Amino acid sequence: MAFLNCTRIQKLRSRLTGVVSTLALALCATSVRAEQIQLTFRCWDGADNMPALLNAAKSFEKANPGISVRVQSVTDSYQEKLLAEVAAGIAPDVVMMDPGNIEKFAIRHALLPLNDMIAKSHYDVGAYYPNIIAAHTFHGQLFVLPRDIAPISVIYYNKRMFDEAGIPYPDGKWTWDFKERPELREHDFLWVIHHLTKKENDKVTQWGYAPAWQDLLWQQFSLSTGGRWADDYMHPMKLQYDDPRVMKAIQFTADLTLKYGWVPSATAISTVMQTSAKGAFAQQKLAMMQSGIWEVPGLRKEIVKGKPGYFDWDICMPPAFKDGTLWTTTGGSGYGIISGTKHPWEAWLLTKWMAGEPGLKELAATGLAQPAIRKMSLEPPFIPSADTPEDQRVPKNRIMMDKAANYVVFGPFGTEWSESSDFAGRVLSRVWDGSAKAVDIIPAANKEGQDRLTYLRTEGARPRFNWTVGGLVAFGLFGILVGWIYWPERKIRRTSREKRENRAAHMFVMPWILGVILFTAGPMLLSLLMSFADWDIIQPAKWRGIENFREAFFVDPRFWTSLKVTLIYTILAVPLGVASSLALALLLNVKVRGIPVWRTCYYLPSVASGVAASMIWKRIFQPDGGLLNAIIYGPDGHRNFLGIATLLKPLAESNGQVNWLNNEHLSLPALIIMSLWGAGGGMIILLAGLQGVPQFYYEAATLDGANPWHRFKNITVPMISPTLFFCVLTGFIGTFQSFTQALLMTNGGPNDSTMFFGLHLYQSGFQQLRMGYASALGWVLFGVVMIFTLLQLRLSKWVYYEGG
């Protein structure tokens, strides 16, 4: 007995210890897991920079066990996506940020102010270039720890081309004036460009210089001659594009292309050479290119020793104006902490690691970014040394970047600024292509932009939106709808059997009813409320009354433009589309061989996805090398297919051909042409309709002596008129709302010529986060669609319904 008790107790004890130890292990494991913090880190760097960031993140994890870092890269619409995520509460912890966008986030209290944490860690921000610290400070608080400063003052030059032209390499001590000064030879910027440009039979084979984008050049010229296009770059209140010095700089930049022919136009680079300025430089079509230091990794990849096309290159400072003034614009970025983060202190540790020496050392090695910490810009790995691996030695002259950092101007900043300066920016394209002079078109555009800026800046304090009242109103409207639905039934007495059926039926229909409430009626009512408010989802909504509608109809120039564009597109594309579908259907209705094959060929394009189609057609519309132009102008560029080339002559560009998507008169027609490719969809519907016409009608008519046209007019058309009407009606409703193609291919441009109403709505809501205004636009759209639908129903007398 005792023996048994012993074993039982032993068994019990061993089982207990087993249980306890498992519990203990589990507790330990959970407590360890509980300490494992996960931080999300987001940047907009592409493949060139990512390895450096990933390495830095890994070394951070090693130094901080218990914290793991997830690195994300978003290269498309970074700011808009981030803002929307902040609104939705799903933003990452540490985010990359640039000075221009800090205000947008700071005023919404979306970024954590860093001053306290800097003090707590005794972090030395004096090690950074002071001007970039200032650029990231908002109302006295530093919001973003800078990681790189990127003066757009790097001139990449091709040594071989300088040798060929017998010009000594630029030492950065050159200057420029508004006209060439041959007496200064290589110390005159224009003289150098002139002598590096080579022509063969009127065509340029080697360009002297090109900026990576047009704006950087005129802005440098403007700043260096005292022209400032905003009054206060940190908090702009006035647009000053009409300052004579600014306009002179703009015109001068255009003249370098149009008058002198030494600088290729932006379209020449992107659509004729089909590359970027950097690509043109790497392919030795360009002697000098100006950009920021970030082009270095890409250039290193393309210009490889031992491979064909290799040449020696280096960088130098851009020229100052003849009086010695030099100012350039700049980029720069850093890392900030989203205020909704669950681990602010750990996020700070990550931020100061990535923007501090550990992170910046990795970045400096790639040669892509100049560290914002001054001393790191003066030593390896940013500056090449004897230890630097062979392929990272070039460019040698990186020490100039420290000097360049002193000549930069940040800004102008602010969302209101970018929206209003867009007015001036848009007309610049006409200066670049030579169709207008700067002094002629800029003042008016400046005024438009200024009006917009004033309007946006002086909104004034508005009262809060009263959601309780709004909710009651919405509820009331909803109640009216419910009442209308059940009104006729109020007096009907039901048998218990009917009542049972009633209940069962409601069960069947319940999913849809719920769906209408949750996903249709509910959102509609919310949209109605929002159309009277100003709301960005993050800050509390403000009451705006009918101001949204007033702004749409009377203040917003894009409102009427987009309505016009959408109307024109719809009125042209829908009838053309239906007509094409009808034509195809008629053809397919004839008893020829291989109908399934033809049907597939015509229908397949409408099956292909929207994004894929937009890519394909973007290529087709390319001016040089695109399918459409190859047909019109022939492969050698001199044919004239059906005389279309002569028709398009006034719109042609320098190489004699038209640029469909970049020409404000041709962009919309291009989209219409593209929409015809999908005619197969309507074709099948109409074909079904055609096949539903009884044969004997035709036979009877033929016996009576009707010819094909009579048969068509009096039998076919009436019999398929319901189907035709259906196609036209749904076509109108759908096309009026469409904007995906515009978003993917032209983004509304050029010059708003493809700014569809839906696109304007999308941009207002998701890019500017003006949800209230966008809702108001939505209701305007609803109204317009309603009017058109009713109009068409009214005019549908021509539709013949068989059977009365």
Added chain:
Amino acid sequence: MERATIADKFSRTVVLLILFGGAIAFMVPFYITVAMSLKSQSELATTSMWAWPREVTFENYRTVLTNPLVSFSLFLRNTTFITTVSTIGTLFGSTVVAYGFARMNFAGKDRLFLVLLATMMLPGLLTMIPSYVVYAKIHWINTFYPLTVPAFFGGGAFNIFLLRQFYLGIPKELDEAAVIDGASHWIIFYRVLLPLSGPAIATIGIFSFMGAWRDFMGPLLYLNEPEKQTLELGLRTYQSLHDSQWHLIMASTVLVSIPIIVLFFVGQRYFVKGIVMTGLK
């Protein structure tokens, strides 16, 4: 008689020629896309775009598929999941609701049907903004919920309408026979009408599958993280990363188009039948 035949043959040949020419015109963009995707970058820059590649290379496809930042296989998985779930939801929702409208009597039926018709005409842009706001507030952004859950609630007004018409076409005698046997509405629906709706369901299934597969706006609005994107959205991301690198862009375009074209060929029958049904309204 003789004359009629010759004129007939003549017109038929003319039609055939026109069809042939048109088909070439419609197919050329596809041809160019495929041809460009099979050329290496250097060949692309130097040869005419019409030419079939001198050296067919699959290098571009390999580059696209092995890109570290953009994973097309992940996109495929996401897209398949979202599309399948949403199609199942649509089929479930629309069949059940359509039965209610077609075969049952209930209070407010006529006016509710008008509401159904009205929702078909509603511009989607109107609900786009408030839906986003609501999803943002309930933290559904960057999840698959906004793209899948609404399908279960009624499955689309258009599909309900279509199925209702279809059910109305099925003779009531079958229902009555079942009622005599003591069947409830659910049994009638499940055992009588549903099995007969095969073609209609197949059509709706295929169309909603295709629609969900090709949806761009939904994923654009609701899917933020690169890991959650669908094929359409991922293609756009890829394109913006490799702007003007046409050999890669075309390869990625072909890759994304393959599933949907395969699906089209497999389900061709239902396509045509389905559109016939929508057209005969």
